[in-house]
Amino acid sequence: MVEIETKSGPIDLVKHRLMSGGWSIHDVVETIRQGLIGGGKGEVNGQPVEVTALRANSLVENYIDGHAIAEHHLTARAIIAALYVGYAPMxxxxxxxxxxxxxxxxxxxxxxxxxxxxxxxxxxxxxxxxxxxxxxxxxxxxxxxxxxxxxxxxxxxxxxxxxxxxxxxxxxx
Structure with a gap:
């Protein structure tokens, strides 16, 4: 959460922008990056992968940076919602x-x-x-x-x- 706030501002404002509109590239990218790091796992081409900070950076560079950011907005929204209301598959x-x-x-x-x-x-x-x-x-x-x-x-x-x-x-x- 601190990393998101460092790059995008107070977490509640990031949540508000992601949910209501007016989000920035940093809101989307940092939320996804930190969600990957915090979750410790992700999926690449349908295969599960373990995610470290270095791997999260690589995934963001390969699959988000330079691509249409709007398509990743919903992923960032789901991650920020999980931060607020929880996500408990385990x-x-x-x-x-x-x-x-x-x-x-x-x-x-x-x-x-x-x-x-x-x-x-x-x-x-x-x-x-x-x-x-x-x-x-x-x-x-x-x-x-x-x-x-x-x-x-x-x-x-x-x-x-x-x-x-x-x-x-x-x-x-």
């Missing part, structure tokens, strides 16, 4: 009972995109209840014409929250 695995089916992974980038599509800020998204979120999605889907990109259905969201609840992650009201 806790999911520990809580799973023997013989229990593994819950589907939740794509936080999609969740954040849906919240943004609905006009929700990160703090609004954290505070909303499951029924409120499902109702917003339902009415958004009803209001949009066929063929336009829209968030998942209320049933999809309910199923996602059920998976989250079973996995012991997320803020379920």
């Amino acid at each position: 806790q999911e695995a520990k809580k799973k009972s023997p013989g229990e089916a593994e819950p589907e992974a939740i794509d936080w980038g999609v969740v954040l995109h849906n919240c943004r599509t609905l006009g929700l800020s990160l703090s609004d998204a954290e505070a909303i209840t499951m029924p409120e979120y499902a109702a917003l999605l339902h009415h958004h889907n009803l209001a949009n014409e066929e063929g336009e990109e829209s968030p998942p259905s209320a049933d999809d969201v309910s199923a996602m929250f059920l998976r989250m609840e079973r996995a012991g992650i997320g803020k379920i009201h």
Whole structure:
């Protein structure tokens, strides 16, 4: 977090810019670099790789620097959201009972995109209840014409929250 703040300013402002717009190259690149270092692992061409600070620099140079930065914005948003609300795939695995089916992974980038599509800020998204979120999605889907990109259905969201609840992650009201 200190490295991000050194290059991009206070972390809360970086979060605000990534979520609301007006982000800079440093916001995106440093968030991804520090996310790789903090996570200690990444993926290159579908293969998992161990990530050190040196490897993170190499990955950023090869896959982000000199490429269209907007395509990496959602990755940076997902990383900063995980910093604020957590990301606990290891806790999911520990809580799973023997013989229990593994819950589907939740794509936080999609969740954040849906919240943004609905006009929700990160703090609004954290505070909303499951029924409120499902109702917003339902009415958004009803209001949009066929063929336009829209968030998942209320049933999809309910199923996602059920998976989250079973996995012991997320803020379920």
